Amino acid sequence: EQHLGMRDREGRDSPVNPLFLEEALNVMMGAGVLQVNGRVTVDEAELARMQVPDTIHGLLLARLDRLPPTGRDLLQVASVIGRQFAAEPLQVIAETPTQQAVLTLLADLSKTEMTRLITADPEWVYLFQHAMTHEVAYESLPYARRQLLHAATAAWLENKYQNNLEPLHSVLAYHFSRADDHAQALRFAILAADDARDIFANREAIDLYNLAETHLDALSVADYWETAVQLYLSRSNVLILLGDLTTAFTDAENALALADSHDDLGSTAVAYNLMAEIRYRQGAFDEVQELTTKTINDLRDGIDEDQLARAYIWAGWAASSKLDHDLGLQHLQKASEICARTNNNYRLALALEAIGFIYYGQRNLESALKAMRESVRLSRDFSTPVNIGFAQNNVAFIEFEAGRALDALETFNEAVELGRITSRNLLAITLYNQAAVLAYLGEFRTALENFEEALYLIDPIQHSRQMIEMNLYWGYDYSCVLKDWDNAKHRFMIAKEMIERQPESYPEEQARLMIGLGQLELETGNYAPAKDLLVQALKLIDQRKLRWWAPPTHYYLGVLYIRVNNLKEATHHLNQGLAKIDQSGCPDYKPLLLIRLAELETVELNKVEYLQDCIISAKQRSRYADRIFCLKRSGKLLSQIASDSISEMGRHCLNEAAQLERQLASQIY
Structure with missing residues (x-):
């Protein structure tokens, strides 16, 4: 027991890995130290001379070394194929004369419990008994031999399944990578990454794009620049879905540099549009306009109309986010015309979504709903779940502001479910928007759960706009309603700090913040700062035509004047609030x-x-x-x-x- 590590030198119990114990006993029986014939007999002289390896790896390697050469060689070849392997490719790759010879050797290996048969119908399939047995057999191969076997495995797979390689893209990428066949590994890694991206296995896609990049670097980016552009642009799109906007922008910049240096106008436009999308998500609207202007003015004659429409759409989003709604509608109308002319319903759906957003900004809610619902209708025929999810999020938001809170809640439910299977960013946005609806309906417990989950999902550095919006909702629609003034102040201060970094990018959010802080000061008895904040909010609302927020501002000013016993001014503001409701408030x-x-x-x-x-x-x-x-x-x-x-x-x-x-x-x- 001490020899096997089951007890320490003082005779106390010592935990032993069961696999280690099993393999140690196998080694001892193989060396004649232990004999089992109804009872266990120990040859103590042999035991004293024997050196038992002190690791599982060492024990398994010792067992492997004691196998007959033909069995050991076959096991090593099988380890390259994988932990589970079939007899057919093993015969070809191991260059064994007949399948029967392979099956005989495998039967012997199964008796030693190195492998076991999984199925014999429709083909003979075996499995390494333990994952570590597979690992040790693989690592015992010389590196050069291992490379050759991986190349042979890849060649067999390509020949066997030449009419349908798609399910094997990732397997072929693995074998060609291990064979150091950089060109083939690059090819299949990108194909496998694209496959993963198309089913929203985004983390797996990034891993495969990263694998492809290692082979691209080994081959020289300069010689494979077109493949490099494809890789960078594809990975950038997936990184956006994962919320890693900084790395996504770097990939788009790399693609742009290569495409521009080779006068590839099409890829240059794609890169500019990707960069514009990322900067929009980061709230850098001036930069979005600069990037889309390059595509619209400098590249329009040398690129396909899909990318031109895409540039107009992001230009429209940026203009509307800066509250230049007329310019935004002009850009989006041009995008819609291009899409209608080219039967591009995909981009048309996106343009209608943006048009709906502008109508929403103008508080023309019925027109906004009409555009947004048409966008979703078009999207269901061809669009990805993540795009449908974002569109549904916007429809729900407009339904909410149109006074249809229960409809909005139902629409948000679909958007949240789509977010859970597609995009961390979509999920975060839909969760905090839905939380605002839940708080409105009095479902505060669920609202808080949504806010907390969204907070976990959002990266405040890369998604400042979402972080601002979430904290404003949390502070104003949840904490203030529940009179949790400390938490309301905490939420408002987070939003305030982020807004102050780019105040021109967040005029509406500034107004909402001032209203929230004004209410907070009012309810805590600080009337002078409350008045200053609410008056500032009114001024910004008038300047930026943020009519929606006028009624609450007048309401809180009315309450303030009631509390300081200025009833004339209170009546004025309360009546003004009612009047502003008739003016899209x-x-x-x-x-x-x-x-x-x-x-x-x-x-x-x-x-x-x-x-x-x-x-x-x-x-x-x-x-x-x-x-x-x-x-x-x-x-x-x-x-x-x-x-x-x-x-x-x-x-x-x-x-x-x-x-x-x-x-x-x-x-x-």
Whole structure:
């Protein structure tokens, strides 16, 4: 037991790997130290002279060395094919005269428990008994011999399956790599990477593109520049899906340098468009416009119209993100015309998606939904799941702002599921957008789970826009609603720090941030800074025509003036908030504005009218928590009015608010 390491020198138990013990006993029996014939007999003299290797690797190598040469050679050849191997290729690669000779040797190896038969029908297939046996047999081969055997294996596979090599691309890439056949390894590694990319096995695709690059470097990029351009562009696309935008941009730059130096205008345009997409995702909209201008102005006559349309689309996205909606629509209309002329429904779907986004920015929500839904309809016929997922995310977002929160939630569900199987970036975006809808509907527990998962997925360095948006939603639509002012401040400060790095790129986000910080200061009793923030927000909203955000800004200013007892100014801002709703402002604040006006109203008839409008508005469209607030305040005020029907309406409102509060409590605690 001490000899095998089962006990230490003091006789205490010592854990031993079962495989080590098994192989050590096999070595001892093979050397005649142990004999088993009904009972175990130990030749102690031989045991004393015997040196048992102290590692599993050493034990397996010792067993391998004791095999007959023909069996050992066959086992080594089999190790090159793989842990599981068939007799047919083994016979050819090992240059054994007949299959029967191979089967006989394999039967002997199975008796020694080096291999075992898996199936004999439709072909003889064997497996190395242990993964380490396979590893040791493989490593025992001289390097030069190993290379030759890998080359022979690859040649056999190419000949045997010459009519359908696609399922074997990764296997052939492996064998040609091990054979140091750089040209063939490069070819099959790229094919295998493309196969993995097409089924969204993105990590595997990157590994295979990286393998291809090692062989490209061995061959010389200069001699294989076209293949290098293909590799860099393909890998850049996959890296975008994985969210590694920095490395993706480097690949696109490398492709651009090679394509430009060889006057390959088509690949140059593809590289520019990829770089524009990456910079857009990073929020660098000025650079997007510079990159797309090069394609549109300098390359348009030498490239296919698909890439020209693609450049117009990214130019449109960039212009609209800078709130130049007219310029954005001009670019996207040109893209749509090109796509219609060339029957390119793929790009047309993307152009319609961007047009929908611009209409959304103008708060023309019905036109936005029409464009976005048509985009999704086209996309389902040909587009990738990840593109459909992004399109569905945008449709859901517009449905949400159009007051169709339940429809939005259902649409987001599909987008989230697509994100889980395709793209980390898509998943993060859909999760935090869906979280905002969940918070709106009062499902705060699930909303928090979404926010936390999205936070884990987002790289704040590479995805600043997404990080800003998520923290604004988290702070404003979740933490402020739950009156968790500390967390709200934390979220707003993260967004503020990132916005201040590129303030011109985030005008709408700046306005939202000011509103959120203004509410935070207001609710914590800091009225002067609250006023400054909200007035600044109004100024930015007017300058940038961010009409959607005017009602909440006027609402919080109205509340502020109520608290400092300036009722005239409060009434002015509350009425302004209602007026802004009719000018494409956010209608979610209508019941809040009405309840505050009702509380200020001194004429009972007018007060009741405000309260009735508030109740109707709250039930039609409002955040869950706001609905509770408005029903409670309306119910209390109506209950005090000397009219049986009106006071009954008040009691009904209070009961409904209490029921909603109980449901909310189950979501929070």
